[in-house]
Amino acid sequence: MQRLTISIDDDLADQFEQWSDARGYANRSEAFRDLLRKELGQSHVQAHPDTACVGTLSFVYDHHERTVALRLMDMQHDHHELTVSSMHAHLDHDLCMETVILRGPALVVQTFAQKVLAERGVHQGHLHLVPLTRA
Ligand code: NI
Incomplete structure:
Protein backbone atom coordinates (compact mmCIF):
# COMPACT_ATOMS: atom_id res chain seq x y z
CA MET A 1 0.00 0.00 0.00
CA GLN A 2 1.34 3.42 -0.97
CA ARG A 3 0.21 6.77 0.33
CA LEU A 4 -0.44 9.42 -2.35
CA THR A 5 -0.69 13.11 -1.60
CA ILE A 6 -2.55 15.04 -4.27
CA SER A 7 -3.55 18.69 -4.63
CA ILE A 8 -6.87 19.62 -6.17
CA ASP A 9 -8.94 22.82 -6.40
CA ASP A 10 -11.40 23.51 -3.57
CA ASP A 11 -14.32 23.31 -5.96
CA LEU A 12 -13.28 19.91 -7.28
CA ALA A 13 -12.58 18.68 -3.74
CA ASP A 14 -16.10 19.74 -2.66
CA GLN A 15 -17.66 17.97 -5.61
CA PHE A 16 -15.66 14.84 -4.86
CA GLU A 17 -16.72 14.98 -1.20
CA GLN A 18 -20.40 15.29 -2.16
CA TRP A 19 -20.11 12.54 -4.76
CA SER A 20 -18.45 10.21 -2.29
CA ASP A 21 -20.98 10.99 0.50
CA ALA A 22 -23.93 10.49 -1.84
CA ARG A 23 -22.63 7.04 -2.73
CA GLY A 24 -22.07 6.08 0.86
CA TYR A 25 -18.30 5.72 0.87
CA ALA A 26 -16.93 5.47 4.39
CA ASN A 27 -13.81 7.39 3.40
CA ARG A 28 -12.33 9.33 0.52
CA SER A 29 -9.56 6.80 -0.10
CA GLU A 30 -12.03 4.06 -0.99
CA ALA A 31 -14.00 6.45 -3.20
CA PHE A 32 -10.83 7.53 -4.98
CA ARG A 33 -9.66 3.92 -5.44
CA ASP A 34 -12.98 3.01 -7.07
CA LEU A 35 -12.82 5.99 -9.45
CA LEU A 36 -9.27 5.04 -10.36
CA ARG A 37 -10.12 1.35 -10.90
CA LYS A 38 -13.05 2.27 -13.13
CA GLU A 39 -11.02 4.64 -15.28
CA LEU A 40 -8.00 2.32 -15.50
CA GLY A 41 -10.27 -0.63 -16.28
CA GLN A 42 -11.89 1.28 -19.13
CA SER A 43 -8.61 2.40 -20.62
CA HIS A 44 -7.24 -1.14 -20.30
CA VAL A 45 -10.24 -2.48 -22.22
CA GLN A 46 -9.79 0.18 -24.92
CA ALA A 47 -6.11 -0.62 -25.32
CA HIS A 48 -6.69 -4.41 -25.16
CA PRO A 49 -10.02 -5.29 -26.83
CA ASP A 50 -9.40 -8.97 -26.07
CA THR A 51 -9.48 -8.39 -22.27
NI1 NI B 1 -42.33 -10.77 -20.94
Whole structure:
Protein backbone atom coordinates (compact mmCIF):
# COMPACT_ATOMS: atom_id res chain seq x y z
CA MET A 1 0.00 0.00 0.00
CA GLN A 2 1.34 3.42 -0.97
CA ARG A 3 0.21 6.77 0.33
CA LEU A 4 -0.44 9.42 -2.35
CA THR A 5 -0.69 13.11 -1.60
CA ILE A 6 -2.55 15.04 -4.27
CA SER A 7 -3.55 18.69 -4.63
CA ILE A 8 -6.87 19.62 -6.17
CA ASP A 9 -8.94 22.82 -6.40
CA ASP A 10 -11.40 23.51 -3.57
CA ASP A 11 -14.32 23.31 -5.96
CA LEU A 12 -13.28 19.91 -7.28
CA ALA A 13 -12.58 18.68 -3.74
CA ASP A 14 -16.10 19.74 -2.66
CA GLN A 15 -17.66 17.97 -5.61
CA PHE A 16 -15.66 14.84 -4.86
CA GLU A 17 -16.72 14.98 -1.20
CA GLN A 18 -20.40 15.29 -2.16
CA TRP A 19 -20.11 12.54 -4.76
CA SER A 20 -18.45 10.21 -2.29
CA ASP A 21 -20.98 10.99 0.50
CA ALA A 22 -23.93 10.49 -1.84
CA ARG A 23 -22.63 7.04 -2.73
CA GLY A 24 -22.07 6.08 0.86
CA TYR A 25 -18.30 5.72 0.87
CA ALA A 26 -16.93 5.47 4.39
CA ASN A 27 -13.81 7.39 3.40
CA ARG A 28 -12.33 9.33 0.52
CA SER A 29 -9.56 6.80 -0.10
CA GLU A 30 -12.03 4.06 -0.99
CA ALA A 31 -14.00 6.45 -3.20
CA PHE A 32 -10.83 7.53 -4.98
CA ARG A 33 -9.66 3.92 -5.44
CA ASP A 34 -12.98 3.01 -7.07
CA LEU A 35 -12.82 5.99 -9.45
CA LEU A 36 -9.27 5.04 -10.36
CA ARG A 37 -10.12 1.35 -10.90
CA LYS A 38 -13.05 2.27 -13.13
CA GLU A 39 -11.02 4.64 -15.28
CA LEU A 40 -8.00 2.32 -15.50
CA GLY A 41 -10.27 -0.63 -16.28
CA GLN A 42 -11.89 1.28 -19.13
CA SER A 43 -8.61 2.40 -20.62
CA HIS A 44 -7.24 -1.14 -20.30
CA VAL A 45 -10.24 -2.48 -22.22
CA GLN A 46 -9.79 0.18 -24.92
CA ALA A 47 -6.11 -0.62 -25.32
CA HIS A 48 -6.69 -4.41 -25.16
CA PRO A 49 -10.02 -5.29 -26.83
CA ASP A 50 -9.40 -8.97 -26.07
CA THR A 51 -9.48 -8.39 -22.27
CA ALA A 52 -11.61 -11.02 -20.55
CA CYS A 53 -14.80 -9.37 -19.30
CA VAL A 54 -18.14 -10.11 -17.77
CA GLY A 55 -21.10 -7.87 -18.32
CA THR A 56 -24.78 -7.38 -17.82
CA LEU A 57 -26.86 -6.31 -20.77
CA SER A 58 -30.29 -5.02 -19.75
CA PHE A 59 -32.95 -3.90 -22.17
CA VAL A 60 -36.66 -3.26 -22.44
CA TYR A 61 -38.74 -4.40 -25.38
CA ASP A 62 -42.33 -4.73 -26.48
CA HIS A 63 -43.05 -8.39 -26.98
CA HIS A 64 -45.92 -7.52 -29.36
CA GLU A 65 -43.41 -6.13 -31.83
CA ARG A 66 -43.27 -8.69 -34.60
CA THR A 67 -40.85 -11.57 -33.89
CA VAL A 68 -38.64 -9.56 -31.54
CA ALA A 69 -38.73 -12.16 -28.75
CA LEU A 70 -37.79 -14.87 -31.23
CA ARG A 71 -35.00 -12.82 -32.77
CA LEU A 72 -33.53 -12.01 -29.35
CA MET A 73 -33.68 -15.67 -28.37
CA ASP A 74 -31.98 -16.72 -31.63
CA MET A 75 -29.20 -14.19 -31.11
CA GLN A 76 -28.47 -15.59 -27.66
CA HIS A 77 -28.44 -19.17 -28.93
CA ASP A 78 -26.19 -18.16 -31.82
CA HIS A 79 -23.75 -16.79 -29.25
CA HIS A 80 -24.28 -19.29 -26.44
CA GLU A 81 -20.53 -19.10 -25.74
CA LEU A 82 -21.09 -15.48 -24.62
CA THR A 83 -24.41 -15.72 -22.83
CA VAL A 84 -24.02 -17.15 -19.35
CA SER A 85 -27.65 -16.71 -18.33
CA SER A 86 -30.62 -14.45 -18.77
CA MET A 87 -33.52 -13.26 -16.68
CA HIS A 88 -36.85 -12.10 -18.02
CA ALA A 89 -39.42 -9.90 -16.28
CA HIS A 90 -42.90 -9.11 -17.63
CA LEU A 91 -43.18 -5.41 -16.75
CA ASP A 92 -46.74 -4.82 -17.87
CA HIS A 93 -49.15 -5.95 -20.60
CA ASP A 94 -46.72 -4.93 -23.36
CA LEU A 95 -43.23 -4.48 -22.03
CA CYS A 96 -40.63 -7.03 -21.06
CA MET A 97 -37.27 -6.50 -19.47
CA GLU A 98 -34.41 -8.85 -20.00
CA THR A 99 -31.02 -8.95 -18.32
CA VAL A 100 -28.36 -11.13 -19.91
CA ILE A 101 -25.08 -12.01 -18.22
CA LEU A 102 -22.33 -12.07 -20.81
CA ARG A 103 -18.78 -13.33 -20.60
CA GLY A 104 -16.03 -13.07 -23.18
CA PRO A 105 -13.44 -10.80 -24.77
CA ALA A 106 -14.41 -7.12 -24.36
CA LEU A 107 -14.84 -6.31 -28.02
CA VAL A 108 -16.85 -9.45 -28.75
CA VAL A 109 -19.18 -8.78 -25.80
CA GLN A 110 -19.58 -5.10 -26.80
CA THR A 111 -20.30 -5.97 -30.42
CA PHE A 112 -22.91 -8.55 -29.42
CA ALA A 113 -24.54 -6.10 -26.98
CA GLN A 114 -24.71 -3.35 -29.60
CA LYS A 115 -26.33 -5.75 -32.04
CA VAL A 116 -29.00 -6.68 -29.49
CA LEU A 117 -29.66 -3.02 -28.62
CA ALA A 118 -29.92 -2.11 -32.31
CA GLU A 119 -32.51 -4.83 -32.92
CA ARG A 120 -35.91 -3.59 -34.07
CA GLY A 121 -38.38 -3.60 -31.16
CA VAL A 122 -35.75 -3.11 -28.45
CA HIS A 123 -36.54 0.24 -26.85
CA GLN A 124 -33.76 1.03 -24.46
CA GLY A 125 -30.86 -0.78 -22.94
CA HIS A 126 -27.42 -0.61 -21.51
CA LEU A 127 -24.32 -2.78 -21.22
CA HIS A 128 -22.33 -2.71 -18.01
CA LEU A 129 -18.94 -4.20 -18.81
CA VAL A 130 -16.55 -5.27 -16.05
CA PRO A 131 -12.99 -6.25 -16.96
CA LEU A 132 -11.73 -9.32 -15.10
CA THR A 133 -8.48 -7.73 -14.02
CA ARG A 134 -7.01 -8.06 -10.56
CA ALA A 135 -6.55 -4.68 -8.90
NI1 NI B 1 -42.33 -10.77 -20.94
